[in-house]
Amino acid sequence: MPQDSQAPAPPFSSKKSAWRFAKTADAGGQSLPEVFASIKLPAANTSWLKRFLAFVGPGYMVSVGYMDPGNWATDLQGGAQFGYTLLAVILLSNLMAILLQALSARLGIATGRDLAQACRDHFPPAINIVLWLACELSIIACDLAEVIGTAIALQLLLGIPILGGAIISVLDAFLVLVLMNRGFRYLEAFIIALLSIIAICFGVQMIAAAPPLAQLVKGFIPSPEIITNSQMLYIAIGIVGATVMPHNLYLHSSIVQTRAFEHTLSGRKEAIRWATWDSTIALMLALFINAAILIVAAAAFHTTGHQNVAEIEDAYRLLSPVLGLGIASTLFAVALLAAGTNSTVTGTLAGQIIMEGFLRLKIPHWMQRLLTRGLAIIPVIMVTALYGNKGIGNLLMLSQVILSIQLPFAVIPLILFVSDNQKMGELVISRKTTILAWGVAGIILVLNFKLLYDTFF
Template sequence: MSNAKGMALPRRGWRFAAPEDDANPSLAEVNASVKVPRGGSWFRRLIAFAGPGYMISVGYMDPGNWATDIAGGAQFGYTLLSVIMLSNLMAILLQALSARLGIATGRDLAQACRAHYPRPVNLMLWVACEVAIVACDLAEVIGTAIALQLLFGIPLIAGALIAALDTFLLLFLMTRGFRYLEAFVIALLTVIAVCFAIQLAAASPDVAAVLGGFVPSSAVVTNPQMLYIAMGIIGATVMPHNLYLHSSIVQTRAYERTDGGRRDAIRWATADSTIALMLALFVNAAILIVAAAAFHGTGHQDVAEISDAHRLLSPLLGLSIASTLFAVALLASGINSTVTATLAGQIVMEGFLRLTIPHWARRLLTRGLAIIPVVVVTWIYGERGTAELLVLSQVILSMQLPFAVVPLVQFVTDREKMGRFVVPRPVALLAWLVAGIILILNFKLLYDTFAG
């Protein structure tokens, strides 16, 4: 490209786009609101950037994970630990790419899609993402309602309605500042981790069997029932809306908007998300290990309901508070995961449609869409139907993954859009490999489902 005088001009990518082409900053009300030190020790800088990684890790240990991990551990023992590990490694890579996209381009994934794809494609991607958020919301509503019932005896339908009140909690925290929101999330994550550490110690699993479960098995692909649960685990672990969320909330840090500042921010944001996702790996693995140790070898392989797991844990583990810890962690998980779904919904709607509505209205809308199936299923089938609905919601999430993963990988491997922040070729090949694995597993699941 050259101008009238024959002088070379930079290629027109996102980093050279005219200001009028750019959307408003993602989450404009908190964009660049968290100060980061310009110097100091590495620990101070890590703490300054710590937060977004833990917020996206919430989606990797939400109530949907509990249903799939419990079902997987009870039915197949430790075999699906390899799936948890694989999906967590995929998540670490994809979230690192998501953070890179947001920091390098100043756009979240939804804004990037809007800038690149034609309107019909964008509408399709937006609908797919909204379906994923509703499925995620469905899992959160069910999980929160079940936790309220286990702890306080509140009926599931009433618990689902109470869950809609999380809107006001989020609004309160956001008015205090983004750091308060992050602190709240990290506090509840700590509660979840402590609860499962105690249960894991009480379960006293066979260490050799646990380590063997991290070795991949061909049965995961050849056994349709195991593949269904495995896809649920992947859908519950690698969350589509988290890719949109992470690309936005990393921009809350007030790093220097220069190449040097962005490079530094990418490094610290990647460290933050990697450390946080290792915590998610521990929690997910702990849920499956506890389920395998308590149910698989004791004649309770058919345990799939969270309420059944709660009822059986204390007597099977020989720890009187095991069931209470289980319910407390579930409640913390349900409350926590509503925060990320709320922000993701706002980011997706603003990014794809440039449509801004009050946060409370957006949350009540998605909450309403999630509460209706819970109320209907509970009314018709009772509590027994909620577990199947939970696992189904996670499979739906898994089916939506390609619609977020493929655009993300396409963008971060495009030098015109990323400039000097384009990912290295080995990382690009690995990213496309991960996208390919997700696509293949989805097609296999579709075939097995519709072919019976």
């Protein structure tokens, strides 16, 4: 299969628009240049299964962001307080994520540009600065959840204080560097292995919880109470913010380009098809895990008089005695540690993609990672010093609301780009998909306006 030694000139650009793709492999020519087109694909005459498996990986890396420790806080609180009612919100947000991630993969494959590079090429500098700052804020908010989750898991498993665990979490920067140096496939394998651990841990807890099937099915049907109950709506918006991650849209548009697919129309169509299947299947795993967290919380706490459980530590302490399974709490903490570790890996890549894409600024990966992680640790230290461990849960919830507010800054440019004929050519999305995508963006905007109104007025 022919492979390009440098980034191909995208065939879908137009002089009529402000879309100015870099035509050479300059500092901003390739997204993640160290792994660009580094994974070879089997010959075209091999089986469809081998072709599909060659594309498997990016979707699972993206799915990590949909089950990070921030999801745990919102899912636990939602299940404990409101039972199975908010399962409908998890399902809806996951379906929105499947659509948006498919659009993100399409953009990267069709144009050869990640979302950050596309924004830089299209928008004037002032807007790009705003978008970049919003992206960095979302990464810091996500990183904040990862710091807290990892620190709590280390405290539960090893008795390490929260501050000590937060400082230890800085070392994950070196884990990313080691895996990247061995090859992108090693990084993907590491991610999938940790996801498997999380799935097994919650699978065991689901069996122990034995939730009633009728209530589960009813929970997946949207209830008007979600909108009318302000407290439930606040948690629902937090679930949306924790599920649909802004920086994941930038990440996915980049890492799909690690495959050395043919840069022809047919080659790009095949790559889009397999990348979409990859992310859809991976996000169904994320749906299972997020739903499992809420279901376990509902079965263990909502129906047993522990509706006020909102802290991860409280859930850890109560799970084993309530479920009658001695290992339940340990499985919970192990899964939390795996989720925190996984999320830091993808957060590192997203930070690199955004900084290089918007600013064409290349700094050592360890420095970029330590900078982001350092900014995330500061609020953890302040809240712990002022309010103790009890304030950490509120900080975790706040981080997810911040992520929800950042969503429009990533979603709107993405839909603008993939629905534009001049930019996408024959790979532009259909009118029906465009309407559906703008409908998703509208839901996100309405939820955000509602959140801001309730917060300030």
